[in-house]
Amino acid sequence: MMTQMEATDAVVAVTGILFIWVLVTFLYRDYRIDLFRQRMFAERDALFDYAAEGGIEFGHPAYTLVRSTMNGFIRFADRINVWGLAATAHVYGSVKNDEESFSAQFTSATKDLTPEQKDTLVKAVNRMDMHVLDQLVLGSPVLILAVIPVAAFLIVQALGKEAGRRVLRRAVPRRWSLAVDSFALDYGTETAFA
Known part of the structure; x- marks a missing residue:
């Protein structure tokens, strides 16, 4: 038979577990999506400012390619997770041929740019990709719990x-x-x- 104190402890424990579940499942996920979108908006704004200052024409294929890709990440930020990446790589990877890939289009679009322009766009793409990687890893509490200990162990081993x-x-x-x-x-x- 449970005492009143044990029953109170059980209710508090269950309430705490439910709170943590809501926090991790809904609030943290929404926070990470909002953070990702904010970072991507900042990258897109920086790219726009670069074009507005005359760094590259707004209509240049390389500019529109990078900006459209950032817009796609902003629009589908809620779908950026490990499972979504695996499904996209499996389905979309078999549909797109190499000439239609982002990498091929980016290489083609940046052929006529100056080294400074190309460097600026490459850095923008690299930052964009780092935000996506950050979202993939830190956007999933389960992945955080799996990756961080393994990464820490590997870093210590490497050192x-x-x-x-x-x-x-x-x-x-x-x-x-x-x-x-x-x-x-x-x-x-x-x-x-x-």
Whole structure:
């Protein structure tokens, strides 16, 4: 039989879990979509400003290609996720041939640009792609939980053991690591003599 205190704890726990579920499922997702759109609007505005200052003609095929691609990302921001990417790559990848791909069209459209113009557009495309990658990874709470620990592990492995220890020492407050070390020592000592 549950006591009144246990029942209250259960209700509070379930309410907390539901709150976290709503936060992750709806609010965080909407926040990430809005953030992505805002960043893409900023990139598109910067591209527009570059053209308005005379950097490139508004009607140039390279400008319209990049701007249209940014508009597409803004419009379909709610569909940018890992599953959407996989489905798009599978379906759209088999429909589009190489000459119709963004890369081929971009290469063709930038042939007659000056090196400065081409560099500006390449940087805009790179920033656009980084925003998409950011949205893919950070837009999914499940992917965050899967990718961040693996990435951290791989970074520490790549840095080497000593560099990994230095990073860990800076990332974890000394008193925490001492407490954990002390606990492990106590636990290990108890186990050794048990």
